[in-house]
Amino acid sequence: MKLQITGVITTIFLMNNVFASDGEALYGQLCASCHTSNAGVKIAPPIFAVVDHVRQAYPQREDFIAQIIEWVDEPKAEVALMPGAIRKFNLMPKLGYSQNDVEEIAEYLFDKDTVLSKEYKEHKKKGHGSH
Ligand code: HEC
Known part of the structure; x- marks a missing residue:
C-alpha cells in the first residue's frame, strides 16, 4: 500500500514536470542545444x-514576445541586438520553427526572467558579460 502511494505520487510529480510548462519543454527541445x-x-x-x-530593448512583455x-x-544581422555575438558565433540559423512554439518559449523566457537575471549577474561578476 505504501509503495503504491509512492508510485502514484511519483507519477503525478513526473507528469507535472512534463506538463508544467510547455514553453520550458519547448525551449529545452528547440533552443537549449545551442543556447546552453x-x-x-x-x-x-x-x-x-x-x-x-x-x-x-523591449521591456514590455508583448514587445519582448x-x-x-x-x-x-x-x-x-542588420537588426541584431547582439552584434558581438554574431562576430563570435556567426548569425543564428533560420530554423523554421512554428510560430506557436516560439511564442510559448518567448512567454516562458520573459516570465522566468528573475531566475535568469540572477544567473546573469553571477555570469557578469565572473567578468564574462562585459561586451
Ligand atoms: C543552431 C543553434 C541555435 C539554435 C537552435 C537557436 N539559436 Fe538563438 N542564436 C544562435 C547564435 C549563434 C546566436 C548569436 C548570433 C546572433 O545573434 O545571430 C543566437 C542569438 C539569439 C538571439 C539574439 C538575437 C539578437 O538580437 O542579436 C535570440 C533572441 C535568440 N538567439 C533566440 C533563440 C530562441 C528563442 C531559440 C529557440 C526557439 C534559439 N535562439 C535557437 C544560435 C541558435
Whole structure:
C-alpha cells in the first residue's frame, strides 16, 4: 500500500514536470542545444544573456514576445541586438520553427526572467558579460 502511494505520487510529480510548462519543454527541445547556460561548449550566447539584451530593448512583455518571434522566424544581422555575438558565433540559423512554439518559449523566457537575471549577474561578476 505504501509503495503504491509512492508510485502514484511519483507519477503525478513526473507528469507535472512534463506538463508544467510547455514553453520550458519547448525551449529545452528547440533552443537549449545551442543556447546552453553551462560554461562548457560555446556555440551561442547563453540564454540569460540573450534574454537580458532583448529585455533591455523591449521591456514590455508583448514587445519582448514579438521580438523573439520575429527574430527566430528570420535572424537578420542588420537588426541584431547582439552584434558581438554574431562576430563570435556567426548569425543564428533560420530554423523554421512554428510560430506557436516560439511564442510559448518567448512567454516562458520573459516570465522566468528573475531566475535568469540572477544567473546573469553571477555570469557578469565572473567578468564574462562585459561586451
Ligand atoms: C543552431 C543553434 C541555435 C539554435 C537552435 C537557436 N539559436 Fe538563438 N542564436 C544562435 C547564435 C549563434 C546566436 C548569436 C548570433 C546572433 O545573434 O545571430 C543566437 C542569438 C539569439 C538571439 C539574439 C538575437 C539578437 O538580437 O542579436 C535570440 C533572441 C535568440 N538567439 C533566440 C533563440 C530562441 C528563442 C531559440 C529557440 C526557439 C534559439 N535562439 C535557437 C544560435 C541558435
